[in-house]
Amino acid sequence: MSTPKPVEHLERVVIRFAGDSGDGMQLTGDRFTSETAVFGNDLATLPDFPAEIRAPAGSLPGVSGFQVHFADHDILTPGDQPSVLVAMNPAALKVNLADLAKGGTIILNTDAFNDRNLQKAGYESNPLTDGSLSDLHVHEVALSSMTVEALKEVEGITSREAERSKNFFALGLMSWLYHRPAEGTLAFIETKFASRPEIAEANTKAFKAGWNYGETSEDFAVSYEIAPAKLEPGTYRQVSGNTALTYGLIAASKLSGLPLFLGAYPITPASDVLEQLAQLKQFGVRTFQAEDEIAASGAALGAAFGGALGVTTSAGPGIVLKSETVGLAVTLELPLVIIDVQRAGPSTGMPTKPEQADLLMVMFGRNSESPVPVVAASTPAGCFHAAIEAARIAIKYRTPVFLLSDAYLANGSEPWLIPDVSTLADISTDFATEVNGEDGFLPYKRDPETLARPWAIPGTPGLEHRIGGLEKENETGNVSYDPENHDLMVQLRAAKVAGIAADIPELEVDDPGGADTLVIGWGSTYGAIGAAARRVRASGWKVATAHLRYLNPFPRNTADVVGAYEKVLVPEINLGQLRMLLRARYLVDAVGYNKVRGRPFRAAELADAITALVDS
């Protein structure tokens, strides 16, 4: 497919595909992203969809969007504002127009701009004719009717099915416009619709028709090229946070030599991990879709008692139900990985929208003194190593470990330099096999260095023992109500978790020099904070950044890092949870930037907040 028209070169583009929930926008965005990844641009994505599977067609709540930012250089976020909006109907235009950059481009499906749809979207006049879009570059494309026309020779499909191929027409057009390689998508269509060859044929034809329309229509006078980014050499793939979590858990199972057991109950946005692991049983993975969140965690803990790598995945509304199991795991001192893919709350909240407001829950949301290590992923690909790290700590220290992700990391994707499996560190452990006391086996006799207790699994002769939720006598593990013993056990459990600080990397600081302001964050704000710091520095200001990947315990140099700056800013998509911990722990007068909208921060707003503090 040649492109004889003039070509413009761009450094970066942000495109948002938007349409009805049933219009296939997530699929379209996914395919465009894959093409972009294979082409070699750096990229970041932000899928944004309603919780309703099929909200009323044409309505504002039913609009589903997928934003992709791609560039010839390394980028950190999916972009603050789309420069191009593909709107499949009036509702998609209405919901997304305000986000579009000034002077941006809109590609509209004019066939959908009829009176009925305009009314459903709440338009009193037609934006195509009332002049309200006059400051924008509008391409009016009869996507539906051109698709149906292009497919009229395809046998075996209804006209409704033909119309449903319009997302592939749009994808073909956008692929032409941005010089995306088409081979991957054409191969994808063949595989995906293999059971219905007529649909495969329709989608292929629609894709090609869209491409050819771009090439021939005078409406598209130029096309755009975004050169590949200069990335570290190696083999790359695109990966979302939930897929990276899945792979990380498989890797942790391999690296530990322990069979993986996942207990889970379906919940947005964590279900992908259950679904993906269920497809990987050749790795010896047992997936258990439990009757509820409680059983999911309980079964994982039972599996851990038997010597498996026990994992349970959920989102906030499910994690609250697992609290008692986590508390039991704390006192049993058994490994358990609990993954919280955070979403907007409280309660059911906004199931598909990201938030990072579960930090204090996982830190403190259990009865009594119940310390649990907390690891947080900060990028989609970073979920891979975060999963291995959570498993490593759980196994080595015989403790439950929380791993925090969120809806943005879960669904967002980025290019990932695939790690060399042979370089991944061994995280295996030894089960107890020998009696360790004069009068028999002592299940709570600790390793003096890690304070971890022996992991003696059923089936080991001579080490039969009982553990439980009642307080245990030090070393013997026998039930004890002795006051001094209880104090000792509380202190030992706390000391064990605190001691993990010696076994995790120091907090890294990015400070080009001379800054008196530190921006410190955790979790998925990593990209936005980094992009904001670049902007602030480009404007001549000085600012340092640091990002916490361990929230409990904090890295051992955290006090030095936060104490070294006159001003400390903590941006969080909550009302200041990390800030509260830092202030309490280090007596630092940290200030917050807190917006809780169910969406990631924009780099621009953070840059403004940072600049305001630096300049104060």
Place this chain on the structure above:
Amino acid sequence: MSDGNGNLVQLTGKDFKSDQEVRWCPGCGDYAILNVIQGFMPELGLSRERIVFVSGIGCAARFPYYMQTYGMHSIHGRAPAIATGLAVTRPDLSVWVVTGDGDALSIGGNHLIHSLRRNVNLKILLFNNRIYGLTKGQYSPTSEIGKVTKSTPMGSLDYPFNPLSVAIGAEASFVARAIDTDKKGLTEVLEAAARHRGSAFVEILQNCNIYNDGAFDYVRDEKANRIYLESGAPIRFGSEGEKGVVQNVDGSAAVVDVADAGEGALLVHDAGHREPSLAFALSRITYETDGAVPLGVFRAVDRPVYDDLMSEQLEAARERSGEGDLDALLHSGDTWNVGAPD
């Protein structure tokens, strides 16, 4: 059985006593049950390390501490869930759940019915004393309606669960009942439960002599009121075998005088019947309705076992895709190469 070094050892009940002092109230029915179970354990033919007792919370839940096996005293109601994770990952173990009427049927009701429907390879022993003992005497989900307790001074309003009806309703593949002090009957039921592949649910009528003393005297003491079920035999009971059970046209079961009904009319017990309706009808015969209590194995049917099915899927996946290859997994889907800079 071997001691792990190839030597045959013969265990006795004493080998299953742990060094912990048993701390139930003097006179509690749990002592009798503990003795019977410890005495029965050698018949499993397994060495001690292969046996695990998992419990929840309550008086009965202290049970694992007294067994010289592996054990976990877990959280209220959750034992079936925890035991499920253990059983499916460790098919080499014999996993027993000890629970009570509050633990299994109130806070843990969901886990109980789901483990039974899945048919996980667990032996679930429910010690039913129709009262909350550990929390000192509130009514339980098996307490009779109108029961006056500390939390129901004007009488309980709750219609009680019949534990066997619940289990049979969940299509448990093995359901039985025994009495704490009936060593022979309890041992026979335990043997049958241990032999059964899949979930085995056993209700043990247990006297709480502190908060609900005498709750089962009508069958604990009055042996004539015990209906021992025997598969393949007409159901008869009473001191002279003068009573029996018939099945009515609507499917329900009822106690009759054999002299009136005739021997030929008696219901022949069939624990292996595919449909759970017969066992369910027998579970509806209670002291309150018929003045007698059926004991023994109500239902024992072969049904695919969850643990086996899960293992089979792992094997099938390996046959289809080969042993999992992490490097190949990470490289699955679209990949691209970025060359070293010039």
